[in-house]
Amino acid sequence: MLADSDTRWKWGALTARRLAPGAHLDGLLLRGRATPTPRQLAEVDADADSLREVTTAEFVRAAAERDPGYDAIVLACVGGAVQSMLHGAAAAQRAAAPGAGPLRRPVMVTGYVGVVYEKLADGLLLRHGADVVLANSPADAARFREVYRGAGADPDGVTECALPFLDGAHEPGVPQPADTGRPFTVVFATQPSVPAGRADRRYLLRRAAEHARAHPDRQVLVKLRSKPGEQTTHIEEQPYQRLARSLPGGLPPNCRLVHGHMGEVLERTDLLVTVSSTAALESLHRGVPTAVLTDLGVREALGNHYFLGSGCLASWDELDAGALPEADGEWCAREGVLPPGGGSTGEWYAHAFDAARARVARLVARSAGAGLPPLAPCYTPRTAPAHLAAVLARYGLDPQGEPLRRSASTARPSALRRALRTTARGAYRHGVQRVAPVVRRLGEL
Template identity: 70%
Template sequence: MPSRTEKPLRVAVLADSDTRWKWGALTAHRLAPGARLDGCLLRGRATPTGRQLAEVGVRAETLREVTMTEFVRTADRSRYDVVVLACVGGAVQAALHGLAHAWGTGPARPVVVTGYVGVVYEKLADGLLLRHGADVVLANSPDDAHRFRAVYEGVGAPADSVAEWALPFLADTSDAGDKVIDAEGARLGPFTVVFAAQPSVPERRADRAYLLRRAAAHARLHPGREVLIKLRSKPGEHTTHIEEHPYQKLAAKLPGGLPPNCRLVYGHMGDVLDRTDLLVTVSSTAALEALHRAIPTAVLTDLGIREGLGNHHFLGSGCLASWDRLDAGHLPVPDPGWTARQGVATDGPYAHGTAFDAARRRVAALAARPGLPPLAPYYTARTAPGYLPGILARHGLDPEGRPLPGRAGAPAEAGALRRAVREAARGAYRHGVQRVAPVIRRLGEL
């Protein structure tokens, strides 16, 4: 009988937002080239729309919405070789406990993989311990791998699950950053500046309006340049984080409007970077993509260098700069030591895709074993009795990982009425988050 590794692996990805679906699906393809991919979108406030899924551009054999209880009920141990959990930490922890209960102590089960979508600049210990229990915890750089192991070892938990690799959406430098050039090698088209906006950084409306004004002012100061405001979602759509003050609405109220050479754009970040000459952001993971492509990258200091903004992660990178310096023509030059530690070096294994090899071999070796030990997260009813039950309950599970009464999971076919009710509820929630909640907060500040 052929082993499981003699044929394409079967992979399931559970994701709770558009960005995490992108990370999870690309991770699956990087770890198991040619695998059959089944996608599961965790139902919630950030469940991606059809437009967002199309923008990600990653195909799956099947793609469906599920609750956590539906997922653990249908992720049969014999159906998949690998399960990728591409969710926020609490959802990963719930999935680990739910799957541990569903799979029990049988002789074989899928390999469970998890990790982070991008820069880890906050809640390091909290997020990592919520992910502990997976067979493989992917670290996106040498620096992350060192930090991850230190956290696990610091609480006395096994750290052998940590595997260094690279962000799966980093393009190989041989294919990245290609721009239209003439016969003499000169760049065609205008110098393009891209401001990579983020849904929740910064949070304050005044700060977001300030960044938009400065981008528009840069376009006016440099009429020969094209300034693009790269947005993640359209009004009413949600991503990983709630966006209370969308740039689209701020742009509509901008005095004088946007100049002709400044506009809002959507689309796949890789496609936008293909025509980018300068990437500007507060702390977006897009900065790592740009640096990997050797595109000059500016991490803004205008609002300070603060943990809440995430730009402190770029200390020592050589990329910190203000709009004033960019207006004056400054192009940041990254520090090669820093980029190497962050896994975005333009040479070596991270440049040529070989940074994925070690994790790929580990997953293949685990999948080939006749059996794996039961999933054993660090958090249990004994180690975190005041924390874990609440996390599991939010996802419909009791402290043992069993579905709570009435939450055992509905049939996969929802029906037209149920879908309509769910979409109406989702729309009402988004309206409350984007319109009602900010008003209540402002009234509270009076």
């Protein structure tokens, strides 16, 4: 499994475990801006049997190896990285086995970490070429196939499953019993880049604090994604930790910032509040009342438009007045949160990966026998020459998928280079989180 951030590591590792229970799982981290820290990996609570950091060149070489090799590879990366790994692996496989005939190669699997609310065509076409493109719901599966057909790309790889981290310690879909030993708990699930602006993020934090003051019998937890200096899939220019220090009056005693595994936090949650986090799907699956905030509007830029029709849209004013949104069952079924037509949620979720598991198993068997056709993404130097060349170059590959001269070496970097890389990452993060916001504010004067 190859991942390029903490959230994608979580999705990729859990997906791999569900597709091949009991298999040996090698965890590979693609070296880059969002490479997670050990603390971030520990927090997502998704283990692999081994773990190492790799470059693009190292990965494509491993993807082409036959002995030892991989039966299947889960590409848990952004779309550009997926496309680059597919082209890089295809080039390496061509070099290892010249000719256009069937190959004994790994089955390539990819998908999305959560809610797909933007860049649908862009992201999907960058993922095309994988043997299996996982869709987290019936609605996503239909949309994915429609995009591929419209672009003249083969939609056969689209396979419906579910998000791999929905299940919890109790029966899914059933509200958790009240725990008289703790106060009513409200969790505000933050996001690194939604909203992005300082004023909007201060507003949301202030409203969470005001909710706590208005309800002293409640506990309000502001669930954070990362610590200052760490990176996730998206850049967080305005960390809530820093905003909390400058909040007038500070946070009341019953409102605090927390980290931790989202599943564990949800086990003690009575109301989940967010703008558009995938945590909303987790809470809905667990039967937790879920509020998708409308204070900043319902806008594509925020991603909360995805929840239109869910019954979850609400404002802080409504929550202050005691509202507990009730989710629409048909919407939840369509979006892969609850089973269609009711029934046992636990039984439905237990079989959510059956089709994907069977497809991967068939392809692995075919690869070991007659072989699989060469990887064939719809983007090629002929169909999208300018776009593909730009995407591949970002990952150190030329338009044919070969490593560029400057990234051809796969030797382990020296201690000096590793130290320089760590320093450069720190400087980049400091610039994003400290310098860039100040320069932006100065530009607005």
